[in-house]
Amino acid sequence: MSTDPFPILQPSRRLFAQAAAGAAAGMVLTACGPKRLYEVPRHNLKARIAEMEARYKEERHQNIKVSDAGPMPGVKFAYALDISRCIGCRRCVYACVGENNQSRDPQIHWIRVFSMEKEKGVDFTHADPYYNPQTVPEEGHFYVPVGCQQCDDPPCTKVCPTGATWKEKDGIVVVDYDWCIGCRYCMAACPYGARHFNWSEPTIPDAEVNTNTHYLGNRPRPKGVVEKCTFCIQRSRDGRYPACVEVCPVGARKFGNILDASSEIRYIIEHKRVLVLKEELNTVPSFFYFYAT
Amino acid sequence: MRRRALPSVFVLSGLVLLAADGIKPPSAPAGAERLEVGPPPFSDGIFPCSACHASQPTNRTRRQLEAMHTEIVLQHDETHRWCLDCHDADNRDVLHLASGERVPFEESYRVCGQCHGEKYRDWRAGVHGRRTGSWNGAKSYLLCANCHNPHEPHFKAIAPKPAPKPPARSMK
Numbered sequence: 001m002s003t004d005p006f007p008i009l010q011p012s013r014r015l016f017a018q019a020a021a022g023a024a025a026g027m028v029l030t031a032c033g034p035k036r037l038y039e040v041p042r043h044n045l046k047a048r049i050a051e052m053e054a055r056y057k058e059e060r061h062q063n064i065k066v067s068d069a070g071p072m073p074g075v076k077f078a079y080a081l082d083i084s085r086c087i088g089c090r091r092c093v094y095a096c097v098g099e100n101n102q103s104r105d106p107q108i109h110w111i112r113v114f115s116m117e118k119e120k121g122v123d124f125t126h127a128d129p130y131y132n133p134q135t136v137p138e139e140g141h142f143y144v145p146v147g148c149q150q151c152d153d154p155p156c157t158k159v160c161p162t163g164a165t166w167k168e169k170d171g172i173v174v175v176d177y178d179w180c181i182g183c184r185y186c187m188a189a190c191p192y193g194a195r196h197f198n199w200s201e202p203t204i205p206d207a208e209v210n211t212n213t214h215y216l217g218n219r220p221r222p223k224g225v226v227e228k229c230t231f232c233i234q235r236s237r238d239g240r241y242p243a244c245v246e247v248c249p250v251g252a253r254k255f256g257n258i259l260d261a262s263s264e265i266r267y268i269i270e271h272k273r274v275l276v277l278k279e280e281l282n283t284v285p286s287f288f289y290f291y292a293t
Numbered sequence: 294m295r296r297r298a299l300p301s302v303f304v305l306s307g308l309v310l311l312a313a314d315g316i317k318p319p320s321a322p323a324g325a326e327r328l329e330v331g332p333p334p335f336s337d338g339i340f341p342c343s344a345c346h347a348s349q350p351t352n353r354t355r356r357q358l359e360a361m362h363t364e365i366v367l368q369h370d371e372t373h374r375w376c377l378d379c380h381d382a383d384n385r386d387v388l389h390l391a392s393g394e395r396v397p398f399e400e401s402y403r404v405c406g407q408c409h410g411e412k413y414r415d416w417r418a419g420v421h422g423r424r425t426g427s428w429n430g431a432k433s434y435l436l437c438a439n440c441h442n443p444h445e446p447h448f449k450a451i452a453p454k455p456a457p458k459p460p461a462r463s464m465k
Contacts, residue, residue, distance in 0.1 A: 075429075082420075090454035107458050130459060135450035239427040250440075250448065251423035263428070264419035272420070292415060 067214045069237040071170035077231050078258035080268045080288040085252035088136040088143030092244035099243035100218040103202030110229045113145040148194040148229035149285035156186035171286050172230050174216035182224040191278050195228045330434045333398040342385035351382050368445045405437045
């Protein structure tokens with residue numbers, strides 16, 4: 001035994017016992033330690049949120065209200081965007097940035113609008129997000145805004161090693177910024193490029209911070225975490241339309257409860273030509289594109 | 294009488310369109326059905342129309358207007374239509390339908406819906422046009438005329454907001 005060059009591979013009884021005790025202690029400590037937000041019982045959530053608000057007050061000297069509104073029973077959100085109406089004006093992009101406290105520099109946009117050629121149809125290999133003409137729409141072009149598709153079978157949540165992202169009961173895929181370790185596996189897994197990483201400390205002018213926030217949505221984020229569209233969770237769980245819906249000058253954006261047979265979303269799915277992006281990947285998006293004409 | 298004053302092409306094409314789509318012609322909405330819409334987009338000081346028209350003789354002859362309203366360019370099936378097809382000659386402060394029924398400017402969507410039946414149906418369902426408010430409660434609609442100039446309804450091109458910054462390579 002004394003000549004064995006790798007004693008660790010043949011552990012002594014003492015070494016094994018020490019390792020086992022250490023592992024057990026680790027498990028106990030983890031179980032008693034901080035919890036992921038989706039595991040926190042609701043009565044503790046209030047306390048966690050009060051801590052968040054106090055921290056924002058101290059760090060940013062702003063009264064940021066953090067909502068803990070949960071999913072409403074009998075509600076599953078869905079979105080529909082009229083490709084035949086969108087004129088590519090990007091009003092939605094900037095309404096989203098303002099509403100959801102996205103970093104101005106480095107620039108983060110949760111919505112990306114692609115200009116496509118009518119001759120080629122919906123084709124992302126010939127799409128241009130940097131189009132910048134004097135006026136839109138441009139002759140021979142149409143526009144496809146892309147954000148999070150809130151998939152029913154989301155590839156992004158499956159790859160998260162820490163359980164920091166998941167799908168809520170009302171269909172919104174959310175991120176727990178306190179548990180995100182910034183590995184960006186979810187960004188690699190998302191087929192829609194809908195997740196965005198804070199490569200450095202996000203900057204938002206104080207006067208432009210939206211102080212009406214939700215703990216799983218638009219509360220200010222730190223450097224090193226991933227963020228994404230949440231259907232404006234701070235608004236939609238309050239019964240309101242997302243900011244992009246209300247700003248769209250051509251009324252191309254529609255939002256509602258897909259379980260409600262009288263909602264405009266159901267009307268669209270039942271009466272219009274509807275498509276989802278990358279259907280073949282079987283991600284089952286809750287975001288539909290349609291042609292009203 | 295009113296019907297005779299309308300170009301028959303207009304009435305016929307409207308009926309054909311409605312029949313082809315299987316839609317009932319828009320009827321006076323019941324109280325509960327009335328939609329919450331914003332005020333009509335009048336130009337400053339133009340309403341009430343009767344303020345000027347009350348003291349003027351009514352001329353029902355189709356013609357190019359020269360004394361007033363010259364800023365209005367009609368590009369809306371202008372070969373078949375003119376002012377009094379939608380505006381009421383006897384009560385200048387309202388519009389009228391093909392049936393002769395008078396409709397206030399606040400319900401101008403019923404005038405538009407006579408020809409644009411499919412759009413009217415989609416608009417009532419909340420699919421055509423912008424809605425604000427609550428997805429599960431009170432919603433505000435816009436009148437057709439809030440987005441489309443009724444005399445020139447084609448949507449105008451607008452300037453886009455700035456393009457996103459392409460990723461930059463830092464050459465450190």
